[in-house]
Amino acid sequence: MSPTPALKRVCIIGAGASGMSAAYALSRHPDKYEVTVYDKQSVTGGMATSIDIDADKYGASYINDGVQGCSPVFANTIRMFRMLGFEATEVGMQISFGKDKDFWTNVFPTNLVAKFQSDIKKFGHALSTIKTFEPIFAMIPVHVMLRMFGFSNDFGEKMVYPLVALFFGTGNQTPYISSAILERVFKDPSMRLFEYSEKSLLASIPTMLAFPKLHDVYQAWREEIESHGNVKFKLHHEVVEVVARHSKGRSSVSSPVHIKYKVAHGGLESQHRENYFDELILAVDADSCLKILGKQASWMEKKVLGNVKYLYDVTITHNDHDYMRKYYETTYNPEHNAPLEANSPAQDRRETEQSFAFAEEHFRPLYYTMQYPQDKSKIEMSFDLTHYQPQFRGEKPAGPIDPQDKSEHRNECNPSAVTRGAQDESKGTIGESARTGKDDKGCAEPPLEQHVFQTIFLDRDGSQDLWTWKDINPEKKIYEKWWKQQSHRWQHYAGTVPWMMWINGKNNTYYAGAWSVLNMHELAVTSGFAAAYRLGAEYPFHSDEDCERLFRMYLAASHGVRMRKEDRKGLLA
Structure with a gap:
């Protein structure tokens, strides 16, 4: 008999979305891999965290504070969550950008939108050009692109910069990011968030997905990974040094990767x-x-x-509605309505009037931005978590999923105690005594003065002198947290993204993380699957075209390889 091949020992450092995805893919091969996952935190999830809040005061017992949700095209994330027994909730993505005369939204046309009609129409042609010459525009920052196409400074500062900053987390570095990101917001099938309109820039209120309770998702994911028997999690364990990545000169040790770590707890x-x-x-x-x-x-x-630049931001979770009203447009005000042109077609007039009527009844923004008067290229961002997150309207932590539903990969994994608890309908009643208001559909939710908001103050080292954080009532603060955020400046797409393939797989080392391309949960998940795939594991969602499309793109861009011959279909796959 031939001897049983030794298991390949794999060390994963980091238990966020990318590390968990790599661990999951490897866990499906207990006959091939023995995996250890190190993370200095006490829980898995990385930036995808949840914190507890006072349910009797705010109408829900928790919030997701680091990652809020995703686009419906984020197929890998959605499928993984569904398999674990968790479902994201659909929500209309309404935005409120700017204040007073600088205000605009995707819910109804405002005076600012009317002012920029020529720029908005030209913007569609610019997107098409960027898509055609994407490799070139990947190296051109947004502020240069805007000048190249002859856009006004105001249009860039008041419409383009806030749009990109909010949905890609580019913050106050937005003028310096790659123009290719801007095109992908509208054009890329795996990343698209908006439909372009030549009249209003954003054609409609797109559907977003608000995540279920991320703490529970990641705990259930960990238990699913561990159930295969070949993965161990070492939380509160910080890897401090890679001593070696080869076995040369160490004849007594056959494994080339040598690490040092410490246990940090309490x-x-x-x-x-x-x-x-x-x-x-x-x-x-x-x-x-x-x-x-x-x-x-x-x-x-x-x-x-070393080319990846990081910035430090602080997020303040609060329920200071006075602060929000001071700096943002939180409610519908007909004074902002764009003028109805007498010579415009009757159909256009009817559509505009209908949008005003809709806004009067249904305006409930999720996302806000505000430009600082001293420097309008720099912004502040906020969320209305009560509008965004479904637990404030009585949804259970698992989201709107039926425990018996097995369609589209729902509940495919063996349900853990965490999953069963999150799916318990009674969990949705927590905080209902505080839900004395109504949303636009008549469902109970906390009144506006009890809403939970989250305001993000960006770029500590470059913008802190502009921050308005001292205006938030200290008695209204719920939680304060600092974050280390990647900058998507154009240099990232010149000096990091195209070169990842030259370091991935070298010296027995693979890299996983959204930072390798773009700061999105979906890319983090895909990057972890790609690292495991390079080690020989199967891609977990093979033959699911919606999932596999981005995986193939990432594998080519960040690893410089195609899927293995047996996994490919067609000459160009």
């Missing part, structure tokens, strides 16, 4: 410990990758990873 840290592996997946941000690799980082890794 303010106490252990002495450094060591472990050995065959392969390494770094599912942490680029800065952390370089710090962990230390002297082991190659010249190429230092150049590619």
Whole structure:
């Protein structure tokens, strides 16, 4: 008999979306891999976190505070959640950008939209040009592109910058990001958020998906991964150094990857410990990758990873409606209505009047931005979490999913205790005593003065002197959290994205994380699947074209490879 092949030992550093995806794909092969996942936090999920709030005061017992939701085209994320027994909730994505004369929205045409009619019409032609010459425009920052096409400064500052900043997390670096991102908001089938309109820029109120309780999703995901028996999670374990990534000169140790880690819990840290592996997946941000690799980082890794720029933002969760009214348009005001032109076609007039009537009854923004008067290229962002997140209207933590529904991969994984608890209908009654108001459909929700808002103050080092955070009533603050955010400046698409393929798979090391392309949960998930695939694991959603489309693109862009021959269909797949 031939000896049983030894299991390949894989170390994954990071238990966010990318690390969990890699672990999940590898867990499906218990006969091939033995996996250890390290994370210094106490829970899995990375930036996808939930925090507890006072249900009797705010109408819900928790919020998702780091990641809110996604576009319906984010197929890998949606399918993974459904398999675990969780369902995202559809919500109309209404936006409120600017204040007073600078206000505009996708719900009804405003004076500002009327002012920029020529720029808006020209914008469609610019998108088509960018799509045609995408490799070139990937290297051109948005502020240069706007000048190239002859757009007014006001149009860029008041309409384009806020739009991109809000949905891609580019913040105050938006003028310097790649123009290709802008085109993908409207054109890319795997990332599209909006339909372009030559009259109003945004054609409609698109459907977004609000995530179920992310803490429970990730706990259930961890239990599903562990159920296969070949993956161990070491939370509160911080990897501090990669000592080596080859076995040269260490004849007693066959595994080339040598790491040092420490256990940090309750303010106490252990002495450094060591472990050995065959392969390494770094599912942490680029800065952390370089710090962990230390002297082991190659010249190429230092150049590619060192090119990723990070900024520091602070998120303040609060229920200060006075603050929101001071800086944003939170309710419908007919004074902002665009003028009805007497010579416009009757059909256009009817549609405009209908949009005003709709806004009067249904205006309920999820997203807000405000430009600072001192520098209108820099903004502040806010969310109305009560409008956005479904638990404030009585949805259970698992979202609107039937435990018996097996269609479209729902409840495909063995339900864990976490999943069953999140699917319990009684969980939706928590906080209902505070839900004394009504939403636009007549469903009970907290009144506006009890809404939970989240305001994000961007770019500590470059914009803190502009922040209005001291205007938030301290008694209205619920939670404050600092974040390390990737900048999507054009240099990222010149010096990092096209070069990832040259470092992925070198020295027994693979990289996973949305930072490798674009800051999206969907890309984080896809990147983890790609790293596991390079190690020989199957792509979990093979033959699901909606999921596989982005996976193939990512595999080509970040790893420089196609799917294996047996997984391909067609010459160009």
